[in-house]
């Protein structure tokens with residue numbers, strides 16, 4: 001199986017500051033890869049390079065066998081701060097990513113995804129009337145609406161309270177069940193990582209490289225408890241704490 005994302009010997013500097021120090025990994029179609037690492041180690045920068053917002057200083061970034069040189073439509077991006085258009089309704093925001101469609105088609109597609117994320121009743125509201133969790137649902141619907149093969153998610157639930165966050169994590173798995181997406185997801189939460197991921201990569205502090213990698217091999221529906229869950233959580237936390245300087 002060909003990898004859908006290939007990062008080869010990626011080095012990234014901003015001016016003379018070395019951020020990412022020779023990182024290589026690849027992602028297979030259908031994987032849910034979670035990137036963890038200390039603040040400032042370059043996780044967002046990594047997503048931005050996959051998206052083509054940033055270019056590596058050296059090394060190759062390939063998505064679907066093509067070198068990434070600019071933003072493109074291979075991915076939907078979900079940002080921590082939702083990044084909704086305040087002047088568009090829920091439906092309008094979801095429609096905003098759709099091109100080459102008639103007005104009627106756009107509306108039908110947007111209605112389908114708004115319904116999928118559970119916001120049918122709010123489809124004609126503007127973002128200021130929505131809670132954080134609801135805004136993030138809109139943002140996920142918008143990212144899915146043009147059916148990209150890849151989803152890039154940068155701490156999408158970081159701004160939510162603990163309860164809403166759990167609901168959104170469960171919802172994300174429910175929503176994704178019927179789609180064959182490849183996901184690269186950034187978080188600071190080890191629990192979130194183990195709950196969602198098929199694979200976790202832990203980056204060191206800047207200049208970052210990969211210090212640990214783990215396949216999360218939990219069969220069936222995920223829960224936030226259980227021996228395997230706790231095993232993975234503790235192991236990953238151990239490596240992360242070492243990098244962030246948290247004492248165990």
Ligand SMILES: Nc1ncnc2c1ncn2[C@@H]1O[C@H](COP(=O)(O)OP(=O)(O)OP(=O)(O)O)[C@@H](O)[C@H]1O
Pocket residue numbers: 014015019037038039040041042043044045046
């Ligand atoms: N456009 C930019 N110009 C200059 N420096 C930048 C730019 N973007 C990021 N940086 C620097 O690169 C480093 C990595 O930033 P990045 O946002 O990728 O970290 P992160 O791992 O996502 O951190 P956090 O967990 O806090 O979100 C930081 O030191 C940051 O200041």
Ligand SMILES: [Mg+2]
Pocket residue numbers: 043044045154
């Ligand atoms: Mg970041």
